[in-house]
Each structure stands twice: as structure tokens, then as C-alpha cells.
Amino acid sequence: MIKIKNLSKKFGHLTAVEDVSFEVKPGEVLGFLGPNGAGKSTTMKMITGFLSPTTGSVEVCGFDVSEKPIEAKKRIGYLPEGAPSYGEMTPIQYLEFIGQIRQLSGQNKIDRNKEVIQKLHLDKVLNQSIDTLSKGFKRRVGLAQAILHDPEVLILDEPTDGLDPNQKFEVRELINSIAPDKVIIISTHILSEVDAICSRAIIIADGKVLADDTPEGLRSKSSSDKMDDIFREITSGHIS
Amino acid sequence: MRNITTIFKRELGSYFATPVAYVFIVIFLIMSGAMTFYLGSLYERGQADLSPFFQYHPWLYLFLVPAIAMRLWAEERKSGSIELLMTLPISVGESVIGKYLAAWVFIGISLVLTFPIWITINYLGNPDNGVILAAYLGSFLMAGGFLAIGSCISAMTKNQVIAFIITVVICFLFLLAGSPLVLNFFKVWMPQNIVDAISSLSFLTHYASLAKGVIDLRDVIYFVSLIGFWLYANTIIVEMKKAD
Numbered sequence: 204m205i206k207i208k209n210l211s212k213k214f215g216h217l218t219a220v221e222d223v224s225f226e227v228k229p230g231e232v233l234g235f236l237g238p239n240g241a242g243k244s245t246t247m248k249m250i251t252g253f254l255s256p257t258t259g260s261v262e263v264c265g266f267d268v269s270e271k272p273i274e275a276k277k278r279i280g281y282l283p284e285g286a287p288s289y290g291e292m293t294p295i296q297y298l299e300f301i302g303q304i305r306q307l308s309g310q311n312k313i314d315r316n317k318e319v320i321q322k323l324h325l326d327k328v329l330n331q332s333i334d335t336l337s338k339g340f341k342r343r344v345g346l347a348q349a350i351l352h353d354p355e356v357l358i359l360d361e362p363t364d365g366l367d368p369n370q371k372f373e374v375r376e377l378i379n380s381i382a383p384d385k386v387i388i389i390s391t392h393i394l395s396e397v398d399a400i401c402s403r404a405i406i407i408a409d410g411k412v413l414a415d416d417t418p419e420g421l422r423s424k425s426s427s428d429k430m431d432d433i434f435r436e437i438t439s440g441h442i443s
Numbered sequence: 444m445r446n447i448t449t450i451f452k453r454e455l456g457s458y459f460a461t462p463v464a465y466v467f468i469v470i471f472l473i474m475s476g477a478m479t480f481y482l483g484s485l486y487e488r489g490q491a492d493l494s495p496f497f498q499y500h501p502w503l504y505l506f507l508v509p510a511i512a513m514r515l516w517a518e519e520r521k522s523g524s525i526e527l528l529m530t531l532p533i534s535v536g537e538s539v540i541g542k543y544l545a546a547w548v549f550i551g552i553s554l555v556l557t558f559p560i561w562i563t564i565n566y567l568g569n570p571d572n573g574v575i576l577a578a579y580l581g582s583f584l585m586a587g588g589f590l591a592i593g594s595c596i597s598a599m600t601k602n603q604v605i606a607f608i609i610t611v612v613i614c615f616l617f618l619l620a621g622s623p624l625v626l627n628f629f630k631v632w633m634p635q636n637i638v639d640a641i642s643s644l645s646f647l648t649h650y651a652s653l654a655k656g657v658i659d660l661r662d663v664i665y666f667v668s669l670i671g672f673w674l675y676a677n678t679i680i681v682e683m684k685k686a687d
């Protein structure tokens with residue numbers, strides 16, 4: 204469960220996120236849509252505790268992220284934008300490291316490692332340094348890291364960016380398969396993805412929430428019944 | 444503690460996963476050997492002790508320790524992996540200490556690998572090995588001081604070259620804080636007791652007795668509190684600058 208109340212973030216004079224409030228319940232997959240620079244990543248960084256909000260609060264599973272950061276972070280799996288990792292490590296060393304930090308041990312650790320390696324098809328590249336992997340594999344290593352500890356909350360910043368169509372399909376399947384009892388927030392540029400995996404979509408531009416509805420609800424507002432059109436109408440209407 | 448160990452192991456492993464470790468160790472050994480034999484004239488002196496070896500360590504560390512320290516945080520910020528590290532359930536302090544200890548132990552490994560020089564001197568004569576051990580510890584402690592400064596500076600920038608240069612300059616000032624070069628500059632416009640305080644911060648003064656194998660508690664406290672101060676500053680800077 205995520206509760207966001209009146210969240211704002213200012214960088215100097217620039218307001219990146221302005222008075223954003225919403226809640227996400229277990230079982231919901233929330234799609235975060237918006238043009239580049241709309242404040243999607245900034246909001247995600249505040250949810251995961253990387254950035255501290257200028258005003259407002261974020262609560263993850265009952266823990267305020269600013270006041271109890273460690274407790275909140277334990278319950279979150281996070282794929283940052285661009286899937287950064289430690290390039291000189293191999294995926295298996297990397298998962299081992301993340302597993303230790305996440306305090307996995309014994310049989311549970313072995314099982315979790317096995318499961319994410321199998322789900323993300325990493326078995327062929329396990330002993331190759333991450334630096335030498337293709338963009339798609341790097342992204343999948345980042346995803347593996349995020350889901351390794353089977354978190355209650357999953358925050359994925361553009362999880363399918365840089366993947367080929369087959370890989371995109373697989374990642375969507377993966378998200379669908381773990382969705383039922385989890386809180387998932389995904390940011391994306393790809394509108395068809397919203398239809399494929401999200402139960403709810405928030406459209407954000409210039410740091411403000413412009414629409415918050417189910418994909419069907421959003422589509423019904425548009426004359427053409429197409430996600431692309433509704434996105435353009437909402438976001439450009441705001442700008443002009 | 445457990446998190447510090449995890450970070451420590453990952454960091455130390457990463458030195459040896461890249462050529463960094465091997466290049467550093469080889470250069471360290473060549474340089475320390477060259478300084479001992481050519482500048483320090485170990486053979487010509489005709490004395491079985493290692494003071495020609497230890498007396499050049501401050502100058503060796505002046506360039507080599509910043510080279511190790513510069514990547515500690517600057518690289519993490521440049522590659523974006525700091526976002527991953529800071530969203531894992533560990534505190535900033537644990538990361539700072541884990542990374543620092545890994546780099547310090549790595550320098551310690553380089554220092555231990557100078558043991559052939561110790562064997563040489565024991566073959567040639569009968570040195571006081573207690574003094575040599577104490578001097579090794581003193582040298583390691585001073586390296587820790589340089590490293591803490593470097594780690595803190597590295598957190599201020601994404602650019603490793605800038606981190607290196609600024610660290611060298613600050614370490615240089617700390618080295619020479621007791622010399623006329625630095626003191627004359629302050630003498631003109633500062634009261635005498637502040638000039639004395641600056642003079643007492645000198646690495647060279649505090650290292651001088653350690654290098655002779657005299658472990659004076661005041662020197663140890665000096666280096667330990669220096670390390671503590673810079674690592675504390677390091678934690679605050681990481682917290683402030685992580686998302687820039």
C-alpha cells in the first residue's frame with residue numbers, strides 16, 4: 204500500500220512535482236504516463252527515498268519514507284531509470300550482493316536466485332560482466348535485482364525501454380504474473396503497454412496529475428477511443 | 444555491521460575484477476622500492492633499519508592514495524549506481540564506512556606486499572623488528588588519513604580528475620601544515636595560537652615519530668580523529684549531493 208499526500212519537489216526555482224496525491228492498493232498496477240520531464244522519475248525517486256520531498260509525504264506499507272527509510276526500503280523493489288548497476292560484476296555476483304543486502308539466506312536465497320534467473324532468462328549470461336551485456340540484458344539484470352526479495356511494492360522506471368518486442372512481451376507477462384498481491388508502479392512512454400498491464404493510469408505533465416482513471420475510463424473520454432489521442436489531448440491541452 | 448561487511452566485500456572484489464588493483468600494486472611497489480634505494484640510499488647508509496623506506500611514504504601516498512580515493516563516490520554518481528545503493532535498505536553511513544574500509548584494506552594489502560624489503564634488511568643485518576612493525580602501522584594509519592580526505596572530496600564531484608587534483612592539493616596542505624611554506628602565509632594575518640593550531644595539524648609532524656617506530660598515543664588519536672571527521676563530512680556530502 205502506497206499513500207502519497209500533497210507531494211511537491213522543487214529544484215531551485217523549478218517545480219518538478221507539484222501537489223501530487225494518490226493511493227495505490229495491493230493488486231493494482233499503476234501506469235505513470237507523461238511527456239519527458241513531466242515529473243514521473245522525480246516522483247518515483249521520492250517514493251523510493253532517493254530524493255526527499257520539498258513538502259508532502261510518502262507512506263509505503265505504513266512506513267513514512269522520510270522518517271523510517273530503512274523499513275520502507277526493505278519493502279520496495281526498485282528499477283531506476285536506465286537500470287544502473289555495477290558493471291564490473293557478473294549478474295550472479297550482483298544478485299549475490301543484492302541478496303545479502305536484502306538479508307536473504309539459506310534455501311530461500313537459493314530458490315529466489317533460481318527463480319529470478321529463470322524468469323528473466325539470465326542463465327546464459329550469468330558469468331559475463333554486466334558491462335559487456337546488451338542493453339536488453341542489462342535491463343533484465345536490473346529487473347532481477349528489483350524482484351529478488353519478492354517485495355510488496357515494485358517501482359519500475361521504464362522497465363521495457365531498450366527491449367525488443369519479444370522481450371517487452373516477456374517483461375509484461377512477468378509483471379502480470381506477480382501483480383495480483385503487489386503494489387506496482389510503472390512509468391512508460393509506450394501507451395499500448397498501459398492497456399496490456401495496467402489496471403489504472405495516471406497522466407502527469409509539468410509535475411501535476413492531469414488524469415487518474417482506468418485505461419478504459421481514459422479511453423472513453425476521447426472521441427477516437429485511442430490511448431495515443433487521449434494522451435495528446437490531455438497533455439497538450441494543459442500546455443497551451 | 445552486516446551491511447558494512449557486504450558493501451566492503453563488494454568493493455574490495457571490484458578492485459580485483461578490474462586492472463585497477465594490479466596496476467596500483469605494481470606502481471606502488473616499484474615507486475616505494477625506487478624511493479628507498481635511490482632517494483633513501485638504503486645500501487649506502489650501512490644501517491640495518493627501514494627508515495629510508497618509511498620516510499618517503501607521505502610523498503608516495505600524496506599521489507597514490509588520491510588515485511584510489513577518487514573513484515569511491517565520483518564513479519558511483521557518474522554511473523548512476525548511487526541511486527541503486529541509496530535505495531537499498533542500508534544507511535548512508537554504512538555505505539561510506541564499507542567503501543572506505545575496502546579502499547583502506549586494499550592499500551594495506553599493497554603495503555604488506557612490500558615485505559621483501561623487510562626480508563632484505565633482516566638478511567643484511569639485525570634490525571629491530573618491533574620498530575619496523577610499529578612504523579608499518581603508523582604508515583597504514585597515515586594512509587587512512589589521506590584516504591578519508593580523498594573519499595570525502597570524491598563525493599563532491601562526478602568528475603574523477605577533479606576529485607584527484609583537489610584531494611592532492613588538500614593532502615599537500617595537510618602534509619606541509621607545519622612547514623614555513625604554509626605557516627608564513629597564515630602568520631601575517633592570523634593570531635599566533637591559530638598558527639600553532641594549524642601547525643599541529645601537520646601530517647609530517649605526526650608521522651615523524653610513527654615512522655621511527657614510536658607509537659605516541661597523541662599521534663594515533665590525531666589520525667583517528669582526522670579519519671572520523673572526514674568520514675562524517677563524507678556522509679553529509681553524500682546525503683546532500685547524491686541526486687545532483
